[in-house]
Amino acid sequence: MPAGAPRIFVSHLAGVAVFDPNGDQVGRVRDLVAMLRVGRRPPRLLGMVVEVLSRRHIFLPMTRVTGVSSGQVITTGVVNMRRFEQRPTERLVLGELLDRRVKLVETGDEVTVLDVAIHQLQSRRDWEIDKVFVRRGKGGVLGRRGETLTVEWSAVTGFSLQEEGQGAESLLATFEQLRAADLAHVLHNLSPKRRAEVAAALHDDRLADVLEELPEDDQVEILGKLKDERAADVLEAMDPDDAADLLSELPEEDKERLLTLMRPDEAADVRRLMSYEERTAGGLMTTEPIVMRPDATVADALARVRQHELSPALAAQVYVCRPPDETPTGKYLGTAHFQRLLREPPFTLVSSVVDNDLPPLAPDASLPAMTSYLAAYNLVAVPIVDESGSLLGAVTVDDVLDHLLPEDWREADFPGMEGAAHAH
Structure with missing residues (x-):
């Protein structure tokens, strides 16, 4: 629903059909899931409880919803069929x-x-x-x-959480506005019992973001206390390179069990990353950079760059490939930098603004090679291309920094966190 569109009363959504982009019915809306917030701030709507044809109730995140009206709901077509389980911080609206x-x-x-x-x-x-x-x-x-x-x-x-209330709800509500790295710092300083309680109450996407910022020991500890199905959901929500790093710390049996529970396409990306050496470009890269076809326009590229879930480093440049326009099979043609895109008319083809003078790196490139490349060309990301010329992914500057800093750098206090770390 575009900004400024009429509000929708939730009673009108009860029982309406949910369709995928092809017009096939996925199920029907049975409830909506919201998260209350401290004071009188409006609750955030997390998603919908949808009853699919098998009568199973699943969770449909609002980020997967592309259209809502009193007569129908349209999804992106990517639906997780695992059974919905209500979390402590969630409220069923109906x-x-x-x-x-x-x-x-x-x-x-x-x-x-x-x-x-x-x-x-x-x-x-x-x-x-x-x-x-x-x-x-x-x-x-x-x-x-x-x-x-x-x-x-x-x-x-009579709705909202009380600030003096106890439990994970109030703690999470208090730290709702923190960046993932700051919330991770808070969790690291909690007791193992309390850390597990807070992790259990976090939404999958939020927990995935926080896990990516925690030391490896904390990651393994938290993941080990989740049910297998939820652990697989959280791994799917993580960046593939971070999920691969976390899984590599687990015993082989646990690793295979969780990979089997993940969606096949998500598991395939993670398995591919785990096949590379840890401190090489292949081991550090993400498999989900912005990839555009040569006939895409600058307007198309800028629309992709504006996507909220992209990190600033990934949004800084677009990789132009011949179809198929996805890793690891697209033929790499060059890079279109965000700043250059801003200077061109919207109808310009991205193929006409690519920078093809900069050579990409191979997946076996070492950490010093990546560091030198980023520093020499003043870049925040570098494309990784195999011998056949296919784009495999991209390594961002934050991935490189993670491996250049001391292993315990996440455990150190840094400006702005002294108060938050002890507020619990």
Whole structure:
């Protein structure tokens, strides 16, 4: 739903069909999943509970939803079929928020929640619950129904987490705005028991981001305390190179079991990365850089660069390849730098702005070779290409720094974290 589109009341979504991009029905919406936040901030909508044809309930993240209306929901077509399990920080909107008794902040009147409205933020990635439709008085079959009104989420009390509350919910809500690296620093300083409780309460994507920033011992410890199916989900949400590094620390039996539970395409990328030596370009690269065909336009490339989930290093350049435009089979033609893309008219073909003077690196390139390459050409990423000329992936400067710094660098305090590390 584009920014500025009408709000949608969740009662209108109950039971609506969910379709993939080809028009095939995936299932029906049975509930929505939200995360409450401290104070009166609107809850973030995490996703939908969808009943698929086998009557299994699965979780559909809002990041996989491309269209929402009162008549249908359209997904990207990539759906995880594992059974939905509610986490401690999650609330079912239809099942737990509707029919609840809350109070109006201004008057103190007790009201009943009849419905809530959701809308998509301007970032076109996050969704929030921003309106509450309520009825004054207790009502009922014999009682007189009071007036109904729609108010802002902040105008009612009785939903939100209390700041003095205990448990992982309040801790996570307190640190919700922290970057993944900062939250990882907090987790590292918790007791093993508390660390496991917080990790269990984190959403898969958030936990994946945090795991990527933790020391290896903490990563292995946390992953080992998750159920196998959830551990596989978290590994899928991690960058393939980070997932490969983590799996390489596990016993062979555990590694194979988790790889088997992962989606085949995700597992294939991780297995490919694990086949390279650890401190080589092949071992450090990500298999998910931005890849464009020669006939793509600058406008197409900039649209890809704007994707929220991309790191700044990966968004700094686009790799142009002949079809198929994906690793590891696309024929590498050159690199289009973000700054150059900004200077060109939107209709310009990316093939006309590629920098093909810079030679790519081979997957067996050493760490010093990668460091020298990035420093010599003032780049934040380097393409990795095999002997046949196919793009295998890209190594970013943060991957290189991870291996240049001392092994315990993540455990050291750094500016801005002294207070957060002890706030728990």
